[in-house]
Amino acid sequence: MASLASRVTVLCTNAMADFVTRFAPSPTGRLHLGHAYSALTAFDAARAAGGRFILRIEDLDAGRCRPEFEAAIYEDLAWLGIAWETPVRRQSEHMADYARVLDDLIARGLVYRDFRTRRELVAESQQAPHGPTDVVRGGPAPDEDERLAAGHPFAWRLWIDRALEAVDGALEFESDGETIKAEPERLGDTILARKEFPTSYHLASVHDDALQGVTHVIRGEDLREAAHLHVLLQRLLGLLTPTYRHHRLIIGEDGQRLAKRDLAATLRAMREAGATAQSIRAQLGI
Numbered sequence: 001m002a003s004l005a006s007r008v009t010v011l012c013t014n015a016m017a018d019f020v021t022r023f024a025p026s027p028t029g030r031l032h033l034g035h036a037y038s039a040l041t042a043f044d045a046a047r048a049a050g051g052r053f054i055l056r057i058e059d060l061d062a063g064r065c066r067p068e069f070e071a072a073i074y075e076d077l078a079w080l081g082i083a084w085e086t087p088v089r090r091q092s093e094h095m096a097d098y099a100r101v102l103d104d105l106i107a108r109g110l111v112y113r114d115f116r117t118r119r120e121l122v123a124e125s126q127q128a129p130h131g132p133t134d135v136v137r138g139g140p141a142p143d144e145d146e147r148l149a150a151g152h153p154f155a156w157r158l159w160i161d162r163a164l165e166a167v168d169g170a171l172e173f174e175s176d177g178e179t180i181k182a183e184p185e186r187l188g189d190t191i192l193a194r195k196e197f198p199t200s201y202h203l204a205s206v207h208d209d210a211l212q213g214v215t216h217v218i219r220g221e222d223l224r225e226a227a228h229l230h231v232l233l234q235r236l237l238g239l240l241t242p243t244y245r246h247h248r249l250i251i252g253e254d255g256q257r258l259a260k261r262d263l264a265a266t267l268r269a270m271r272e273a274g275a276t277a278q279s280i281r282a283q284l285g286i
Contacts, residue, residue: 019051021216023077023084024205026058027069030266031076034220034250034258037284041247042218043082044286054212055084059092060204076267080277089212091204098199101207101237102156102192110163110236111192112140113154115147135188137161157189158233167235175227175244184232187225206230210239218245222257250284 023039025031031039046053055077059065070090077084091098105111114136116124121136139159141147147154164185171182192203199207209217217227224246234241249257258265270280 018213019046019049019215020054020213021046021051021218022054022056022209022212022214023082024056024058024208025073026061026064027066027073028061028064029069030072030268032250032258032265032267033270033280033284034265036076036080036267036280037250037286038218038220038247039077039082040080040281040284040286045216045218045245051215053082053084054214055088056208056212057088057090058201058204059090060199060201062092065092072268076271079267079271080280089208091199091208094208095198097211098193098204098207101203102198105158105192105236106156108166110159110166111156112138112159112189113144113148113195114138114157114189114191115141115144115152115154135186136190137188154195155191156193156195158192158229160185160187160189163232163236167232171231171235173227173231173241173244175224176246180227182228182231184228187229190229202226202229202233206233206237206239209242210234210237214242216243216245218247220249221246222249 021042023042025035025039043053045051055073057070057073059070102111125134136157137160138157171184173180173182190200190202192200194200227244227246231241233239252258252265267280275283
């Protein structure tokens with residue numbers, strides 16, 4: 001892992017003279033107005049700074065990702081007038097990278113196997129002294145050896161208490177023009193991988209942002225809390241922390257944030273109905 005951290009640090013240091021940002025969609029459906037807003041916001045920021053814009057395909061969900069959706073991402077972004085660097089990194093092709101990161105965390109005792117089912121976690125949450133909570137805390141199961149021998153499935157969770165003990169100094173990051181104290185303990189023991197799958201969104205995203213020299217992470221308001229965890233992972237892995245910017249979410253006519261199931265809001269449907277890239281920008285207020 002030392003070699004990985006050294007390689008990533010060199011890449012990040014070399015890129016820090018530039019403004020490097022990215023758009024990292026998952027090909028689980030067609031892009032909608034919300035994706036357009038995020039991609040255009042990042043692309044415009046890179047262009048205004050004379051920096052670089054990276055497209056990354058986060059295709060970790062093998063059950064939902066489809067080649068036709070990936071092809072549609074390229075088509076929609078090009079139609080919007082967005083250009084990106086090639087080759088495009090596809091996360092599904094780099095599982096060995098994430099496995100090495102996970103192995104390092106395992107060797108350092110910073111993650112543990114959690115054999116609890118969703119039902120068990122809900123039951124424990126209902127019995128929490130301060131009321132139901134989504135935050136999971138704990139450590140290795142006392143009967144871990146027996147469960148392993150029986151082949152039970154498990155998740156690798158970050159052991160937040162040990163992780164915080166392992167970092168030196170305050171955890172801070174720049175977000176939307178402010179210096180923020182990171183409080184990853186608010187998220188509890190987050191899942192970083194599973195028994196037969198060596199990564200999660202959090203682990204892969206942190207690794208790839210560093211590997212690709214991203215200096216500015218520009219993404220939706222819904223991921224603001226994730227930054228607290230990502231800063232901790234960066235410190236644990238010896239990676240540089242980028243600057244974070246969180247933009248507003250695009251809301252549909254029903255007052256809810258857009259989702260890929262909202263077919264009428266997809267860029268393809270709007271394009272077929274006569275929309276232009278310029279009209280999309282105007283509609284989004286860009």
